[in-house]
């Protein structure tokens with residue numbers, strides 16, 4: 190029997206490939222940074238060839254590291270940065286425009302106009318999402334308008350649209366599969382999450398021809414087979430999910446009420462609400478957590494655009510640290526008498542405020558404020574934002590778990606995890622297996638091909654590495670949260 194699942198994680202800042210064994214352990218890993226382009230304020234782009242090229246390099250590197258060949262791989266599982274939008278020529282697989290990344294705000298005005306025209310309620314009812322530039326539909330419309338001839342090519346079916354998973358599938362299968370999975374489709378603003386289908390009213394609203402769209406499949410399904418020329422033999426592709434949903438699977442949050450929060454570039458908290466979608470009255474998103482065997486499981490999602498990106502700002506913008514891990518030690522040295530608050534609205538604010546036009550601010554600066562206080566403010570800003578999300582979740586779903594399962598690069602910071610537990614007033618559980626996003630993608634592929642056990646057995650294999658329990662006095666916690674809310678309120682004009 191083949192020894193590994195090859196899991197591909199195409200993230201915002203890097204592409205990674207991992208070989209995962211049947212016990213869930215990682216046999217080999219390869220990673221490549223992905224160049225980012227910021228052509229104008231609020232614009233974030235990536236080259237499609239960089240996305241595919243880095244993935245291909247990582248897959249080849251990881252096979253070489255383990256001395257494995259295509260026949261050692263039971264299946265491939267793919268997980269990806271979501272919403273990021275690509276349009277390409279079917280004949281060549283070449284993108285006609287750089288990928289417009291999820292963080293890109295260029296369609297903020299188009300979204301505001303659609304909202305002003307009264308379309309927000311329909312969009313929210315069908316998709317569970319909000320009219321925000323974060324999602325794909327207005328990005329597709331922008332590409333079709335910006336590239337000469339693109340609209341005609343879209344109508345005639347010469348062009349194809351896809352999120353990153355779909356583009357990778359197209360290229361990995363040598364152009365044979367134009368497919369996506371339900372979790373990625375659910376982030377486009379074009380997919381009815383209740384019926385599980387592309388929605389004609391929404392396609393008309395955003396001006397997106399149906400001929401552009403991929404076929405939508407379960408997360409564990411037959412997504413095609415790789416072009417044999419790529420890896421020296423064909424490899425079946427059997428699992429796909431957006432990265433936040435894959436993390437939910439990797440964290441084994443299969444029961445209604447379970448919550449996970451992933452701290453990468455941004456932070457995304459998802460609460461499993463079972464097979465019934467729950468409409469949010471707190472401006473959270475309703476989304477598909479996973480779809481297996483034709484059965485959709487839903488989630489409430491809180492999306493924060495800046496989490497680890499605040500640490501990158503300390504490193505690359507302020508240059509007060511040289512590696513991300515230094516932020517932890519520096520923050521621990523901060524003067525406890527100074528309450529500096531950073532609202533890291535570098536690309537606007539996501540849930541629950543949804544204000545794409547605001548920009549960040551620092552509050553409470555004194556002559557004594559230095560690098561340590563700024564580092565602490567950056568790490569705490571991620572915790573405060575999580576408090577906002579979890580409060581919103583509790584309002585929408587009062588019976589949710591009080592324990593938060595965390596993962597992602599930033600959870601390496603013990604300072605942040607302790608402060609998160611303190612400010613939440615609830616335990617924070619960090620698992621032994623830190624590669625939960627990749628594990629989720631691997632699991633979906635392995636479930637489909639019989640490499641991994643059913644969900645209940647898999648859930649029993651989840652292991653705790655460390656539980657952070659709240660140590661802050663309740664009145665101190667309440668005071669700090671009030672300071673945060675006051676800062677956000679002053680920035681956006683009232684919370």
Ligand SMILES: Nc1ncnc2c1ncn2[C@@H]1O[C@H](COP(=O)(O)OP(=O)(O)O)[C@@H](O)[C@H]1O
Pocket residue numbers: 200201202203452453454455496497498499500501513514515516517597598599600601602
């Ligand atoms: N020890 C650390 N302390 C704080 N932040 C960290 C630490 N290690 C990594 N990070 C942050 O985590 C992020 C990378 O996490 P990752 O899950 O790989 O992100 P992504 O999937 O978005 O590329 C970076 O923004 C980095 O600044």
Ligand SMILES: O=P(O)(O)OC[C@H](O)CO
Pocket residue numbers: 200201202269270271272291431432433453454455456
């Ligand atoms: O690349 P990440 O891990 O920050 O995730 C990006 C999200 O999928 C955007 O919705």
